Amino acid sequence: MIKITQSKKEMRFWVHIRISLLAVTCVGVFLTLVKLIFDADAASHKVSDFVFPTNFLLTDGKILESQLLIDKVVQESTKYDVVIAGRRYRYRYNSIPVDIEMRYVVGTLGDVEGLIKNNTTINLPPGKVFQTVHQQLGIGYYGLFTYENKAYLSSCMNPQGDGTVTTEQFLHNRQIYNIRLNRFLPWLLGEQSFLDKRCLWAHLSIPVNNADYQSAYQLLEKAWLSCYRWWSPRFPKH
Structure with a gap:
């Protein structure tokens, strides 16, 4: 009986883990959708400025x-x-x-x-x-x-x-x-x-x-x- 009880507890533990992971995933997807809907620049990060050097090494x-x-x-x-x-x-x-x-x-x-x-x-x-x-x-x-x-x-x-x-x-x-x-x-x-x-x-x-x-x-x-x-x-x- 003790082994069966422990087995049930382990099953409940892993069920809770799966549910938690699913919840985190759903929240992440929801936040992504919200960001895409309300933030037009979500996928277009403004890149940093860049200055080309006056010369570079060219062999020969x-x-x-x-x-x-x-x-x-x-x-x-x-x-x-x-x-x-x-x-x-x-x-x-x-x-x-x-x-x-x-x-x-x-x-x-x-x-x-x-x-x-x-x-x-x-x-x-x-x-x-x-x-x-x-x-x-x-x-x-x-x-x-x-x-x-x-x-x-x-x-x-x-x-x-x-x-x-x-x-x-x-x-x-x-x-x-x-x-x-x-x-x-x-x-x-x-x-x-x-x-x-x-x-x-x-x-x-x-x-x-x-x-x-x-x-x-x-x-x-x-x-x-x-x-x-x-x-x-x-x-x-x-």
Whole structure:
């Protein structure tokens, strides 16, 4: 009889535990819904300001000059692809000038073609910008193309995970790295967005001589590898 009584007590204990956990879960869901309904900015945490350095280490490259990019620098939670900081760097890389434009973009879905269209003078038909998209282990995706005697390399450096070029690639990264339980409480408290929709957009270009595009692409890829390795661990903090 004593064993049966103890068994019943243990069962009641675990029932109480389950009910308590269920109650906590229900309260959490309720608070989340309330926050989403009454707080329009619950999912759009205002990111911290960021200032690009005047130069950075580019292997085999010598800095020639750098200047601020004159893009629209405002934070509007209802807007997409907002550039809040940017800087253009010019390096001499193997005796060839390499221009590197770095922009800190928030509220983005990672569509690099759209970023090029809205922030540069490059005028190519939609879906016809990149002549090729490559993927490199540890670096991710980057797009290559030529326009008016210049070769270009462009990629979106993600807060976590490798670089991306398309919205599909960017959202795939977000699903892997952002949809985790440890992000739920900071999001609920308004400390950060549940999906980290930020991007360090890198846009590299060099002049092309004698239509030698392949050599130009190889040089851009070499510069991009060095650029990525320097910037990746220095991605802006929330």
